[in-house]
Amino acid sequence: MTPEEQQLISLYAGEALRVSVPLILTFAGYGGFVLGFIIAVRSLTIRESWGRPQIILLVCLVTILVCFTWEGLYNGAVFLTSDRYTFAQTSEQGLAAQAQAALKKVKIWEFMSDWPATINNLLSDGIVVWRAWCLSQQDRYWRLTLALLMIANIGVNVADCIWGDLGMALSSPAILDWILSAISLIVNMVATILFACKAWAYHQYIAGLNSSSARNGTWAENILHLLIESGVVFCAVQSIYIVIAVLGAYNIITSLWPLDTIIAINEIAAACYPVAVIALVPRIQTNNISILHGQSRALTA
Template identity: 30%
Template sequence: MTDTAGLSVLYHTVTLACQTLVYGMYAIIMPICSYVMLRRGLRRKSHIFLFGMLVFMFSLSTVYWIISLYNDVNLITVQFVHEVPLDDTGTTHALKQGMPLMSALVLLNYVLTDGVVVWRAWVLCQDGYSKSLIIPLMFLCLTLLSILATIGLRVAITVLNDTQHTVIVDKGGLVLDYLQVANLVMSLLTNICSTSIVGIKAWHHRHWVTSELQLKRKNITTAERILALLVESGIIYCLSGAMVLIATVIRLPFGTLGDVYTPVNVQFAGIYPAIVILLVTYRGELNETVLFTSRGQNNAPADVSNLDTIEFGGNPHVNSSFRETETAADVTHNGTMISHRSQA
């Protein structure tokens, strides 16, 4: 066994171990998330679509992990047990063709998760930030186009590689490298813009609650907690996207650090929407907490809007500290009623 082959096995094993750690969390969280959604009922088309999307992303991540596991086991078997060159086995050749293609397909997790992030920002901020939301929507479209181009080019390279079009394959591989970086950049910008808009919305809402309703700062409503949770989780996801982008330029003796971290990040992209749904469900029900309207409020922020489009069911088993009754306040301001409903 050559040093290069041994190093290849080592890197694939380390990558698989890191990916397995995140996928294991995914395999635990996804059934819980599915149970929560099904228990609440899929009453709207948006709920059905979201549930179907989560199942598709989990299935895609599962297939990707299984192929990665099989690839690593095959490399170890060939190198350490049979001690034959990698190119001498038909299975290894098939994996060399199929693994890059699957790595391209699993990038769909990025665009689907980004779509959830943009949709969430649109529902919360469409009244006051409709023009600003065009920016993350534009980056989302660019992310989709770059990922579709990546998948299409990878399919073309896989087909042409079998026909010995080496020149076309080499040039296609170079273009593929640029496309993969573009995927990461567009996805990161989509999340930064969307999270920033939701963060500004949360800050304006908190300022409005303390100034207009004159509530003490310690009295934080469920809506504020959920907005803060969405912003915090969005920041963490943005940091993960920035890390994988930086990792692509850090050279290792065999490839780059991005080759190790990318499989982990695509699994994290799949798990992110499920985590947010569970956390928000645990913290309370958003649409039954506060109704906002900007009409007739001269001093209220213009972006305050009805939030009843998003529904997150409350968890009846949470500790009572998370189920405290919200401050009941019915405030009439220039003929507009703002109702803070009691949370059971």
């Protein structure tokens, strides 16, 4: 074996190791997602009433499951195909020719690379915006802000996927990636801030009743706190991804390890966050106050 071949083997093995870490994270996150999916579906099916909102949420959950499964299969297929044709099947022309053959085989899967993650991200943002929308029935400015941000989010993401399918991707796709993530981050930050405002208004309302619930916290208040905390965690993941993507776009970070890892974590969070939102808020009524539909004077103050 020549020194050049040894160098190529080391290079390709390092690349395989780099890809395998996010892949392991993705499938580990998929297991947690399936558990959350079952809990969320259970929370929908145990409701006394079954109407259009529940059907829409169930369709969204199933779509997220299909897209996340699709995404996992894509990542796994690319990894296995690349390793098979790079290492398992030998060629008389050498390792470099094997790597080129692997690249040609991997291209078969490229048509399904963008849409699953985009659909999951949009559904994730959409479900969170819908929850925030329900809490702001009498707040026109909040609703207008949420609607405009979500429309911009959908338009930019769909346009990016279409451009990619047509072969018109930008010369610096990493820059576009962090711009898309920044829009999604703003959407989730606005929704989380709205949750916080409603939680504070509800806390003030309960505190004015001078009841034990004001000291211990009601079920509704605790759920709102969980929504806020999960929103903060999701926004933190998106923020880290944006920072790493920006540093990578301007070649400040040359290694792909951090970017690949945070992409996997971001994809897991995008799939799990809406599932958590649905599971956490099956139906909340405290003292005839429906938080889900924003019928409380405290929550619309």
